[in-house]
Amino acid sequence: MEQYKKHESVAALMNRNNVDTDQIIPKQFLKKVERSGFGVHLFHDWRYNADGVTDNPEFELNNPAFKGAKVLVAGDNFGCGSSREHAPWAIADFGFNTIISTSYADIFYNNCFKNGILAIVVEPAQLDALMEEINANEGVSFSVDLENQTVTTPGGNGFTFEIDPFRKDNMLNGLDDIGLTLKHVDKISAFEEGHKQRLPWLWA
């Protein structure tokens, strides 16, 4: 996983609540056996016209002012629905590495951090202020600093955010979760031995 430190980028706005993973990456694109190449399908049904190729100008992320955005500011309960990791794969492949919302669906939130996407949680009033700032100044850039857990904006709507220290450390260092867990393989084996004694039918 790539390290995530700090960056400044255009912030795109998606002012919709309950954006679900079926919209983020519709099911017809889940048949691939690779992790890459999903960005072109991100928000397919909203993003493209009926021909499936040309851009739908009414879709917010097709706004030219948001071109190259790495930060996505979105409504409540982002990423609800299925467990498909294809959703964060598509978001990352499209170019986003940061999402700011009031809340995320549980599995989607976990999946983001496995794929170098920083999912930041803000209070509703903060989100409103960020949305207003983007609306008033489309193409505005936000700075995100993971080390110091801050977001700063030209309009003065900056804030500090909370993040689980373990997730933060993994992102800062681009660490592989599995490698970290396997450092404790002796503890896993010891647990497993005891578990086998307690519940022998699980291995019958």
Added chain:
Amino acid sequence: MKKTMYEKIWESHFVHQEPGQAPLLYVDRHLMHEVTSPQAFEGLRMADRPVRNPHSILATMDHCVPTKNRNLPIADPIAKKQIETMADNCEENGLNLYDMESPHNGVIHVVVPEHGFVHPGMVVVCGDSHTATHGAFGALAFGIGTSEVEHVMATQTLPQQKSKTMLVQVDGKLSKHCTAKDIALAIVGVTGTAGGTGYVIEYAGEAIDALSMEGRMTVCNMAIEAGARAGMVAPDQKTFDFLEGKEFAPKGEQWQQALTYWKSLVTDEGAEYDTVVTLNAADIAPQVTWGTSPEQVVGVNGSVPTPESFDDKGKRLACEGALKYMDLEGSTKMTDIEIDYVFIGSCTNGRIEDFRDAAEMAKGTSVAEGVTAIAVPGSVHVKLQAEKEGIDKIFKDAGWEWRDPGCSMCLAMNGDELKDGQRCASTSNRNFEGRQGKGGRTHLVSPAMAAAAAAAGHFVDISKLG
């Protein structure tokens, strides 16, 4: 200290916590299907890591499989490759796979209980959000992403933060023709799709106790639609009777040992939950969703809401958007909504009891003019059992298509899908935009409602039927 069932299971699977890191939780059972696993196997191969406990895994093919003409090769080359990749991965790693030719094939969450692969007290994961289904057995079962699938295969553990606990208490008795699905939808209507975020739900109360194992699976299945990590029901005699004699259930002396353990898992009297939600089953009418989120649901005796009826701005905007997509006007009576398509099946409602319920309603009827109705059993076992009971004949005589098992039109990956603008009464779990096909409009209902709607061509207040 008094503990909830969730806390007991959590503590019995806690492996280790490194300072500053998330606790590692041990995983007993890992369920798999073709869509969310290939990239995990690829990751293992690239890092040269083996599958730690192949015996903990049960795999099936369900999302992409055709539900008719199964003797022909899969037409979609990308789906075909995904199916072949699943077979190769399972063979390479020595995993138990119920492939398309297997007499045990079917939807993962239907197949697993048929074999008694999940027991009370287990920690169960699957790269699928409807894994909570298995909470019906008093297991902690939840959906994970593909990176986590890889993590579990390599380590048999997952870094997990402990969830908060929510008790959903459903008191009283259900009215006639009201089912587990109506309970599940009514709960999401109360909590909203984010109300359960950060929680594990335990369902209890007279109405939950009265449900069959199939019904409890339906309720737990939709815990994710309330945003919860998992849903669970305390194991009781019904649970034990269901498991006894199944292929992977404990045998002989170990059965007795297991029973003692399972009975100890029940939440202690007086244990506290972080949140309690209470519903009265008698108040639950047959449910129908009107919008594009499972929380947008009303009783069939009600009407489509108007945006103005919502005080919350977000909900009002969501209602406006949903009505536009669904091509519905506020205040339309639910029973006036006409449908083009009916789908019975999925991991929510693809079990034998669901087809019995629907058949009772479909018996002697004909599918209404202009309506297409498909019945898709959740597994080969369900299909054969239904055929043994003559249920297939009831459906076929009424003009339904009787298909082979698979996820089918629940998520429309296999070619079974709605056309733009078609309206469907569906026993599945999600009514998101485009879920059943681009431009398709989904109304989530119970199997009985689906069958009644197929015959009438519109929704019917089945609680008024004899």
